[in-house]
Amino acid sequence: MASGKVLIFNGPGEELQLLNRELSEPGDGEVLVRNLYTTICGSDLHTYCGLRKENTPTILGHEIVGKVVKISESHSGKDYAGNPLQEGDVVTWSIFSADPHSEMSEKGMPQKTVGVFKYGHAMVTEKDAFHGGLAEYCILKPHTAILKIPDNVPLPVAATINCAVATVAGALRLAGNLTDKTVLITGMGLLGIICATMCKDAGTHKIYAADIDKNRLQQSLAFGADETCLLPLPSDMKSDNPLSVLNSSIDVVFDMSGSPDAMEAGVETLGIGGVAVWIGAVFRQRKVMIDAEQVIRRLITIKGLHNYNYDDFVYAVDFIARNYVRFPFEQIVGKEFLLKDAKSAFEYALKNKPLRVGIRIEE
Template identity: 50%
Template sequence: MKKIATYYVFSGANTALVKVEQPIPELNAGEILVRIRYTTLCGSDLHTYCGLRNEPSPTILGHEIVGVVEDISPSHSGLDAQGNSLHIGDLITWTVFSSDPSTGVYQSETPQKNDKLYKYGHRQITEEDNLHGGLATHIILRPHTCLRILPKDISLAVAATINCAVATSAGALRLAGTITGKNIHIAGIGLLGLVSIAMCRELGAKNIIASDINPARLAMAKSFGASHTIDLSETEESTLLQDISVDRFIDMSGSPEAMELGIETLALHGSAILVGAVFNQRKTGIDAEKAIRKMLTIKGLHNYNYTDFSNAVDFIIENWQKYPFTSLIEREFPLEEVNAAINYALTQKPIRAGLAIYTPITQI
């Protein structure tokens, strides 16, 4: 008797996802079978659905996932990234990628940029390669996937966001350098921005300035620890960025205007970390003379490394109840209503829409 997995297939832009059921294959060497408990819809999933981002298709979207270990290949180490023993029934999170360290171009500082990277929620379905996305009842974790065991009492909805938004925010702060006692400006108050604000607050930032064009998002920023907010939609320009000497600028918006303002208003020896500009847009202008005279550092970040991932796990375990993280998953749907969930996310633009996945044991 074989267990059956259910997943929903994306085949083209703005087209409803189609339900598929198939037997779960036998695990290959080093693999782990996970029963998915929760998936949140990331902005990149929605960009793919709308045709703003190209992914190989047909595919199973979804990479912000949390689940329970259901089977472990005998050749797997049986350990998580902290050296803890894995057991059937453990709640786990994992990196959005599997990165083989034996490849010639592998760099431990940037495993997410390795050759032939295996990215969950971003792969084409084939007969030999499936069950690799979050809009499903099961997923198979491939070898070289970094994973962590989570406390069983953690919010599943919050835990699902660790391996994308939270880990990327941790990476941005790593690149930013010292946060304690510094004045921080964070542009773009989506999930990445809110997580970054809370992280900066926990690290002892002096002032945390949040900027956005959405007043409701700026109100959220206050609840996550922002000390000041700037509404960029207002016609009267704020003087706050001149009044407070900004040491670190982190852009999660991807807006050229926001990036230009943030870099322009950095103080001497300031650092800018650019994260949000992952789609086609106009070029961002930088005053090179000012960058030189202020001795600025400008860095880009795409995804995250293993240290960032583990820091993200630790941060959420310690702080998910201290800040209103659960409120950010603004509506929850069962997996079978995935198309309604996507429509809600596109029309209502919540921080996140969630899919709670209950998996009855079905066999053939």
């Protein structure tokens, strides 16, 4: 029986274990993929540090691109878009597998289906280990949306599609038509950077980028931002809010930071009929304080998004295929490591805070 390497995460502070595990044949409706490249997402870092709890042992990594090795006979033989799926195709896939007939799937929220399976978050068991990006292989479960990647898209860029890019695509869906709109983005990590590119592609009138890091603000200009705003640390935000000059002038504000201060300040910038889309607050912080009277009088809408649906995923692949040369996406990965050096990769990400650290699975 064939085998492959897996990098086991046993919990915060525990050593990562690079082990060989037996690799079984893909079961009914499954597809065996050889992982090519994985980028370390912010949620991976949160889990690694203990800010986010996962059942362990597990294999981290869900921003993955890989190559099809074997397709089970019971699989349709097609990707989610209906294209023929063949061995050797480079693909990415939804970070979850969900029953398409579930109540949540039928409501357009498959990521919230009861019992949803999430890659890079599941427990390693004796019979099921290959389900994360930090491994040589991944066995894709039935009802996973698989999409082929155009040959010319670089692997480090393709790896980010099924998490960061697709999530931002969902944010734009919630925001509605952005043509000629004025947009504010708070938090210019990878989500914010991609949001700027997608807003530019969607025909916005003007894009303001806000962050506490001046280097990320400078970088955002190459990714579509028109003007930048350096924010103070949260402790100083109440007395020194540079976003106040934008009050009532913004049509849509996207928060990618998760900072309660940034979310509060962002809502205050919205004009009549404005929309706030919140994505960044994925771990517990203090409660957000909003002036309800102003929300009512200015007809403001606040929406939240966690993960994405399948249409967002399709949009994300199409967006990258059209725009990966338009914007400097090659800057996304600050440094690249091999799988055996994953510990150094996590340490580098935590110390230097690049948009992403990449791990090339094949040596």
